[in-house]
Amino acid sequence: MARVPVLALALVALVLSACGDSSDSGGSGPVVVSAAASLKGAFTAYAEDTGGNARLSFAGSDELAAQIRQGVRPDVFAAANTKLPDVLFEEGEVGEPQVFAGNRLVLAVPAQGAKVGSLDELAGPGVTIAVGSASVPVGSYTRDVLGRLPAVQERAILANVRSQEPDVKGVVGKLTQGAVDAGFVYVTDVRATKGALKAIELPKGLKPSGAYGVAIVKGAKHPKAAKRFVAGLLDGQGADALRKAGFEPPPSP
Amino acid sequence: MSRAFAPLLVLALAVALAFLTVPVLAIFVDTSPGRLLDSLGDPVARDALWLSLRTTLLALAIILLVGTPAAYLLATRRFPGRALVLTLVELPLVLPPAVAGIALLAALGPRGLLGGALQDAGIALVLQTAGVVVALVFVAAPFYLRQAEAAFSAVDPSQLAASRTLGAGEARTFARVAVPAARSGLAAGTALAWGRALGEFGATLMFAGSFRDITQTVPLAIYDRFAEDFPGALALSAVLVCVSAALLLSVKLATRHDGRRGALA
Numbered sequence: 001m002a003r004v005p006v007l008a009l010a011l012v013a014l015v016l017s018a019c020g021d022s023s024d025s026g027g028s029g030p031v032v033v034s035a036a037a038s039l040k041g042a043f044t045a046y047a048e049d050t051g052g053n054a055r056l057s058f059a060g061s062d063e064l065a066a067q068i069r070q071g072v073r074p075d076v077f078a079a080a081n082t083k084l085p086d087v088l089f090e091e092g093e094v095g096e097p098q099v100f101a102g103n104r105l106v107l108a109v110p111a112q113g114a115k116v117g118s119l120d121e122l123a124g125p126g127v128t129i130a131v132g133s134a135s136v137p138v139g140s141y142t143r144d145v146l147g148r149l150p151a152v153q154e155r156a157i158l159a160n161v162r163s164q165e166p167d168v169k170g171v172v173g174k175l176t177q178g179a180v181d182a183g184f185v186y187v188t189d190v191r192a193t194k195g196a197l198k199a200i201e202l203p204k205g206l207k208p209s210g211a212y213g214v215a216i217v218k219g220a221k222h223p224k225a226a227k228r229f230v231a232g233l234l235d236g237q238g239a240d241a242l243r244k245a246g247f248e249p250p251p252s253p
Numbered sequence: 254m255s256r257a258f259a260p261l262l263v264l265a266l267a268v269a270l271a272f273l274t275v276p277v278l279a280i281f282v283d284t285s286p287g288r289l290l291d292s293l294g295d296p297v298a299r300d301a302l303w304l305s306l307r308t309t310l311l312a313l314a315i316i317l318l319v320g321t322p323a324a325y326l327l328a329t330r331r332f333p334g335r336a337l338v339l340t341l342v343e344l345p346l347v348l349p350p351a352v353a354g355i356a357l358l359a360a361l362g363p364r365g366l367l368g369g370a371l372q373d374a375g376i377a378l379v380l381q382t383a384g385v386v387v388a389l390v391f392v393a394a395p396f397y398l399r400q401a402e403a404a405f406s407a408v409d410p411s412q413l414a415a416s417r418t419l420g421a422g423e424a425r426t427f428a429r430v431a432v433p434a435a436r437s438g439l440a441a442g443t444a445l446a447w448g449r450a451l452g453e454f455g456a457t458l459m460f461a462g463s464f465r466d467i468t469q470t471v472p473l474a475i476y477d478r479f480a481e482d483f484p485g486a487l488a489l490s491a492v493l494v495c496v497s498a499a500l501l502l503s504v505k506l507a508t509r510h511d512g513r514r515g516a517l518a
Contacts, residue, residue, distance in 0.1 A: 060480065062480035062481065063479065063480045065480065066479055066480040066481075066483060069483075070483070128380065130462065133463070133477055135477065135480050135481040136480075161464070162380040162462060162464055162467070163380050163462030163463055163464050163468070164462075164463050164464055164465075164469075164477075165458075165462070165463060166458070166463065166476060166477065170458070170462075170463075173459070174380075174462060177358050177362050177363065177364055177379075178362065178363035178364045178368075179358075179362060179363060179379040179380055179462065180380065
């Protein structure tokens with residue numbers, strides 16, 4: 001007879017407990033990290049090395065920043081550039097950002113049967129290219145780098161772009177599925193495909209290197225764990241995992 | 254018991270109503286009509302809207318052309334394995350969009366099952382507008398097939414038999430008797446499939462990619478804007494909500510007009 005109300009109460013309790021799950025303010029729970037898609041391999045390894053006490057989510061840095069602006073509160077925000085953490089810092093959403101790694105944009109092609117062998121061949125007729133969307137760091141690096149080419153070459157390359165992906169994983173996926181002939185990704189993404197893709201280095205004059213910034217989010221629920229996580233990125237197991245994944249040490253300013 | 258039960262029912266309905274409508278209303282609260290019109294003037298948004306219109310209409314035409322006779326067959330014939338066929342045809346209904354995207358790549362991608370054959374035939378789908386249409390047909394067709402099968406099943410078999418007795422062939426019976434008799438159910442199925450196609454996101458992104466005026470439909474444009482221009486994304490969302498609401502309303506009117514309430518089941 002009383003079954004329905006009991007069931008309803010149980011449901012309400014369940015929902016409430018799910019909501020209350022993350023409310024421990026003692027800093028004992030897992031540190032919640034929002035990180036750029038390109039950090040997936042390195043951060044996952046870092047979290048495993050330190051006992052798996054971290055909740056990681058990966059997406060385009062710009063989407064993660066937009067979520068933080070909309071009130072989503074991870075403990076740590078790690079972006080594939082320094083611009084987004086700097087802007088969020090100015091807006092008072094995060095603490096002071098620190099540069100923790102460097103990465104290098106490369107031209108990626110399939111390891112076997114690649115149609116493109118160099119940057120010069122990229123502008124040829126019938127070549128298809130995937131890049132990151134302009135709003136995501138990998139996409140804006142790509143546009144910056146291409147912007148340093150002669151205007152004719154830049155235009156010809158951009159004319160061959162067939163997809164603008166919301167994060168770097170999308171570009172890698174299109175490449176490994178053979179949907180495009182070439183794409184601009186980070187050297188670490190190529191390494192993470194374990195031989196499926198091949199990196200073609202870009203000329204130094206195009207300044208293909210970029211810095212990654214990390215910040216602790218204002219109002220973080222686990223500030224101590226967040227501090228430990230960030231410290232480990234700069235010097236410790238996180239830094240080791242980053243080097244192993246192919247990230248460069250933070251470029252000196 | 255009933256004294257305690259009735260308020261609980263009301264409470265449950267109130268909770269459900271609030272939970273389902275507040276997010277949709279929030280889109281409109283955060284968007285001024287001026288903002289909405291501005292976003293429609295934006296060329297990227299206009300390209301996305303135009304592309305969505307073209308691709309969904311094309312997908313719908315394919316679905317109606319193939320789906321209507323297929324559903325008629327499923328509804329009027331009994332054959333071994335019919336239940337299995339029905340289940341297979343409805344499977345994409347419950348597939349997560351990401352799975353649909355992977356499945357399409359595995360089947361029709363350049364490295365997929367039929368990728369080589371398509372390439373030999375000179376057919377390019379991936380990263381092309383045609384690929385968007387393929388993704389839309391895949392996810393939306395089951396909505397129409399299900400509805401059309403139910404609509405044809407509800408047609409009085411004696412009506413079809415009478416048509417045949419009077420000398421109309423099978424094709425004529427289908428076109429002149431069955432389709433008109435099932436029209437409101439078919440219309441409802443069309444609107445549902447259209448709504449699903451308009452909202453398609455994951456399979457399109459994975460299979461067709463995202464490029465302005467080629468493959469960037471409205472949902473992809475919303476996602477692309479979300480990070481940089483939240484108000485713009487809201488405005489574009491509002492447009493989609495209005496169109497979808499109009500479609501849903503037309504389903505309700507189509508099925509109600511006919512007085513056949515079972516059509517949506």
